[in-house]
Amino acid sequence: MDKSRRLYARALKIYNQGCIYKAINLCEESISLDASNVAALNLKGLLYYLNGDLERAQKTWKINARVNKDSVAQKYLEDSKKDKVNLEKYINAVNAVKNLKINEALELLKMCSESDYNCINVNNYKALCYIKKGEYIKAQECIDKVLSVDKRNSMAKKNIKMLAEYDFTGKGYNFRKIGKTILAVVIIVIFIGGVSFGVKSIITREKIKASNDKKVNSVNVKKTQISKEKKKPSKENIEKFSAGTMQEYINNKDFESMYNYFEKWKDKNLSGTDKELVQNAAQILSGDEAVEYFYNSGYSLINSQDYEKAKSGLYKAYQFGSNNYLYPHIIYLLGLSYNSTDDKASAVKYFNEYDENFSNGDYEDAVLYDLVIIYKDTEIAKAKMYAQKLTKNYPSSIYNNSIVNSVINQ
Structure with a gap:
């Protein structure tokens, strides 16, 4: 810098x-x-x-x-x-x-x-x-x-x-x-x-483990009593889905809490009404209001240079925003953010997704340029391919510079 x-x-x-x-x-x-x-x-x-x-x-x-x-x-x-x-x-x-x-x-x-x-x-x-x-x-x-x-x-x-x-x-x-x-x-x-736009999609998902196997060893009375004592807290530790909690998150449009609760219960074997409530939460999270909330929360954190937290917000927007107008922007920012935090493999993943699905988008020339920079010192053939595509499709781009020309001439 x-x-x-x-x-x-x-x-x-x-x-x-x-x-x-x-x-x-x-x-x-x-x-x-x-x-x-x-x-x-x-x-x-x-x-x-x-x-x-x-x-x-x-x-x-x-x-x-x-x-x-x-x-x-x-x-x-x-x-x-x-x-x-x-x-x-x-x-x-x-x-x-x-x-x-x-x-x-x-x-x-x-x-x-x-x-x-x-x-x-x-x-x-x-x-x-x-x-x-x-x-x-x-x-x-x-x-x-x-x-x-x-x-x-x-x-x-x-x-x-x-x-x-x-x-x-x-x-x-x-x-x-x-x-x-x-x-x-x-x-x-x-x-x-x-x-530097930062996003690194690390989503912590809580997993509820089943209680320890209930083995009753009747070798003596003392062991039996210990076994029974172990059974009691296992029942108390089993968490139950709270329809009231989820409904409260939905009513208050508490997208962060709704997301976390959804992630916790989405793969669980729930009853009919509880399952419907979780599915309803998924629809709300996929709506424009929630997606834009996650996008904006991530973006505001980027502006304050809190990149780690910003990654989470943008990734949530990516998870649920495939039908939102912001989706190309989200993908690009994820790629740019991974690139800025030196996670080149993840950067390539998102840049390729953008190139494949939004090749006529506003960021295509920037995406091609970033791919040139990523590959120029490791896989020159790929770098040259992206450089040629950049110069051909965007001859007036600000990214069409001496670095790109040097890659093409190798």
Whole structure:
């Protein structure tokens, strides 16, 4: 986790030095080491956002908001919804430039500049428009903004050459100082606390043992008396199913107690009415309210980093939630949690279940990536299979990074 944080810090520093693509790669490395590094995920989304890749930016923030429950990512998502309109304005502006409608293009680009979205491309075309209009100082300002984010940007360099052709240097202007104007960046105020989803389904089931064999040895009176004394407590220790207790749990919607009592008696030989009551409890536990209760209780414990207790809640949701809309989420979180607690065998079990049953789900690319990481050092053939599936089905995924490519190339 410390290495993931260091990589994030390097990415932020490199970005401020105008190396946006190198910063994106460092974010990928950071995320590959710790998928719960909310800072790295938010920064990567922001870099895509500045570069005009709205789809990747939103997908990155969506994962961070949904999986890590990050409020900053959620805010980015909400704020970026309006940028689809800015994208249309940008496309119209580019077409206007091609048709030499410079004033129309510039007005559209100014509207786009109200947001930081796509600022690299927007400022490049604004610079071009200002050059065409002879407003060279404004053009240089736009170029500086581009180079502060991407100092190797090819279009910005072309615009610099164009200014040189017009013999514009500006009084006291030195092109070697380009990049000093730093683009105002949305401040990322987040914690880097690792949120690792933890679940380990260890359910303690009480088992009632039958009383010791009743052997009466009549060797002497004393042994007979001892034998009789042993019989008496055995009758007292036999627990009976309490219909009233179960009904009370049902009436009060005490899902935890209902679950525990159900687990204790579900396989016992009960009378007709008692058996019906246990079956009724099973139906209630399979209902949306109970499943969501177990899911939320597990999830809240994850947020407080009490992973061991969280595992129990999520597993209960898994046991009874096969018909609930949360079921794909439950399976994914179980796999992710086992993976985070180094139980790779159990992680593979749940990841495979997700891949087989929910291959079109929201977490499929994350599942494939986790399988690549699990197998890359032990079974390279399997790792390569999942890596190829990831790159083929999700070419724009944030998980489609250098690690995946290195596995494919082995």
